[in-house]
Amino acid sequence: MLFADDIELITSTADDMVIAVATLDAVCLEWGLLISTQKTKVMTDGIDDIQVEIRGQKLESVSNFVYLGSKLSRGNDLGPEVARRIGLAAAAFGLLRKPLWKKSEIDKETKFQVYKAVVLPTLLYGAETWTTKQKDIKKLNTFHLRCLRSIIGVSWKDRWTNAKVLETCQSHGMPFLVSCARLRWLGHIARLDSDRLPKQLLFGRLSSTRPAGGPLLRWTDCAKKDLKQASIPIEQWLELAQDPVHWKSLVKDGLGKWETDSMKKPSLLITGEGASGLFPCLNDGCGRQFLSHRGLAQHIRQKHHPVSALVPSASAAMVDPVVLRCTFVGCDRQFSSQRGLAQHIRQRHHLSGDPPRLANAGRNAPGPFLCSRDGCDRHFSSHRGLAQHTRQIHNLLSIPPSSADVVGSPNISSTPLLICGSCGRICKNRSGLTRHVQHCVATQN
Numbered sequence: 001m002l003f004a005d006d007i008e009l010i011t012s013t014a015d016d017m018v019i020a021v022a023t024l025d026a027v028c029l030e031w032g033l034l035i036s037t038q039k040t041k042v043m044t045d046g047i048d049d050i051q052v053e054i055r056g057q058k059l060e061s062v063s064n065f066v067y068l069g070s071k072l073s074r075g076n077d078l079g080p081e082v083a084r085r086i087g088l089a090a091a092a093f094g095l096l097r098k099p100l101w102k103k104s105e106i107d108k109e110t111k112f113q114v115y116k117a118v119v120l121p122t123l124l125y126g127a128e129t130w131t132t133k134q135k136d137i138k139k140l141n142t143f144h145l146r147c148l149r150s151i152i153g154v155s156w157k158d159r160w161t162n163a164k165v166l167e168t169c170q171s172h173g174m175p176f177l178v179s180c181a182r183l184r185w186l187g188h189i190a191r192l193d194s195d196r197l198p199k200q201l202l203f204g205r206l207s208s209t210r211p212a213g214g215p216l217l218r219w220t221d222c223a224k225k226d227l228k229q230a231s232i233p234i235e236q237w238l239e240l241a242q243d244p245v246h247w248k249s250l251v252k253d254g255l256g257k258w259e260t261d262s263m264k265k266p267s268l269l270i271t272g273e274g275a276s277g278l279f280p281c282l283n284d285g286c287g288r289q290f291l292s293h294r295g296l297a298q299h300i301r302q303k304h305h306p307v308s309a310l311v312p313s314a315s316a317a318m319v320d321p322v323v324l325r326c327t328f329v330g331c332d333r334q335f336s337s338q339r340g341l342a343q344h345i346r347q348r349h350h351l352s353g354d355p356p357r358l359a360n361a362g363r364n365a366p367g368p369f370l371c372s373r374d375g376c377d378r379h380f381s382s383h384r385g386l387a388q389h390t391r392q393i394h395n396l397l398s399i400p401p402s403s404a405d406v407v408g409s410p411n412i413s414s415t416p417l418l419i420c421g422s423c424g425r426i427c428k429n430r431s432g433l434t435r436h437v438q439h440c441v442a443t444q445n
Contacts, residue, residue, distance in 0.1 A: 006067065006068060007024070008067060009021065009024065014044075014050040017042070017050065017052060018050075018052055018053075021052050021054060021059075022054075025054050025055070035054055037054050037055075037057040037059060040054070040059050040060075041059065041060055041061070041062045041065045042059045042060065042061045042062070043061070043062055043063065043064070043065060043072070043074055044061070044074065045074065045075065045076075049061035064080055066084075069125060069126065070125070070126045070129075071084050076131070076216075078130055078131060078132060078133070078136055079136070081126075081130075082136045082139055082140065083139075085122070085123050085124070085125065085140075086123065086139065086140070086143050088122050088123075089119050089120075089122045089123035089143065089147075090143070092118055092119050092122050093115075093119050093147055093150075096114065096118070097150075100114060101150060101151055108151065108152060108169075111151050112151070112169055112170065112171070115147065115148075115151060116171075119147060120144075120177070123140065123143070123144070124140075124177060124178070124181060127177070127178050127181045127182070128181040128182050128184060128185035129185065129219070130178065130182070130222075131217050131218065131219045131221075131222055132178055132222060133217065137174055137175055137178060140174040140178070141173055141174035141175065144173070144174050144177075145162055145165055145166075145173075148165050148166070148169045148171060149165055151169070152165070152168060152169060162263070163263040172256075172259060173259060173263075175259065175262075176255050176256070176258075176259045179226040179229060179230070179255055180251055180252065180255055182219075182222060182223060182226050183223070183226050183227070183230065183232075183251045183255075184248070184251065186223050186226075186237075186241065187241040187244065187247040187248075187251075189202050190237075190238050190241035190242065191241065191242060191244065202220070226255075229254070229255060229258045230250065230251055230254030230255045230258065231254045231257070231258070232250055232251075232254060279291070279292065279293055279295070279296040280296075281296060281299055281300060281304075283300060283304045286303070286304070297336035297337065300336055301336055301337070331348070339434070341433070342431075342433070342434060376393070384425055384426055386426075387425060387426045388425075425440075
């Protein structure tokens with residue numbers, strides 16, 4: 001492939017590469033041209049490097065190099081090219097920070113036009129030929145949204161969603177832009193003559209079969225995914241692409257609708273009489289309702305001080321919110337997080353909460369822990385058994401010290417019981433409770 005003074009030789013074997021380089025060097029010498037051995041590089045698709053020489057000088061073997069503005073890597077990995085594109089776009093964006101982005105007298109519409117004319121082309125140079133994975137799109141989209149937020153002066157503290165940022169800037173997300181560029185190139189190839197090399201490569205098939213295991217992602221796989229997202233029939237795309245104006249309209253309209261639908265998420269805040277299976281906030285007449293106990297806990301912690309108890313609705317009784325209660329004598333404080341309970345015990349009671357160690361009275365003998373709830377006289381051999389019994393039989397989230405009398409232990413009332421309000425498990429210390437509650441919350445979510 002020849003482009004001005006850039007020449008690329010592609011062969012299937014090492015011997016063919018040696019012959020091709022020697023032939024090219026001989027032809028260049030006939031025309032008075034000299035190949036630079038310092039600028040010429042050799043890259044193999046496999047692991048082992050090959051030795052290629054020009055007039056006795058060995059050429060350097062590399063794992064990646066820049067050709068026509070794009071970084072080609074061994075194994076066709078797109079990661080280095082994406083990182084390079086982001087770096088170049090960040091440099092272009094940074095050069096315009098003081099003279100343009102920070103100027104309040106320049107309207108935002110002008111800034112958006114400059115961003116689309118300078119930064120986006122640098123970021124998406126060659127994107128129509130990319131075989132992108134989800135991680136590559138995520139990196140590009142993160143940089144794109146960070147630039148837009150910087151232009152309009154919005155930080156993460158303002159709690160703007162990505163959809164709101166894109167709507168304000170009248171822009172599209174990176175999945176839309178990359179897919180649109182790829183489908184635009186696909187339509188251009190479809191309109192080429194059959195003897196053109198790009199069209200032959202697109203519709204050609206290799207004689208060998210694909211190796212076993214997870215197949216590598218191909219450009220055609222990405223194009224088929226883009227066609228599906230744009231609601232374009234795969235069986236009719238070649239016919240539809242013959243009209244460039246109609247094809248452009250189909251691509252933009254289809255991908256635009258797909259982007260709008262993908263950004264719609266279920267609301268985490270639902271109010272009204274028809275709401276069911278929610279966690280309502282009953283603090284001071286606050287009627288807000290949440291889909292999870294974690295959202296309710298965060299709302300109570302941020303909006304209401306001090307923290308109040310989490311009370312689930314009747315329809316959500318099967319999923320108990322995590323309520324951590326301090327069970328020291330005379331202390332009835334409740335917490336929505338294990339960190340708050342641990343800090344309270346450390347500052348107020350100066351104890352770690354280790355339960356007493358009791359001798360085992362035998363398998364068939366009455367246990368040392370007695371339940372005194374509502375006249376219940378059942379014995380248990382461990383804190384955990386008593387806690388599970390109290391939660392399942394008496395529907396309590398925690399056990400106050402007065403409800404669990406330990407046979408032969410008169411000082412048990414002065415020992416705090418650190419109990420998980422979700423599953424009823426008793427932990428020996430606050431560190432164990434912290435690790436258990438984190439695992440318990442992650443399991444429920």
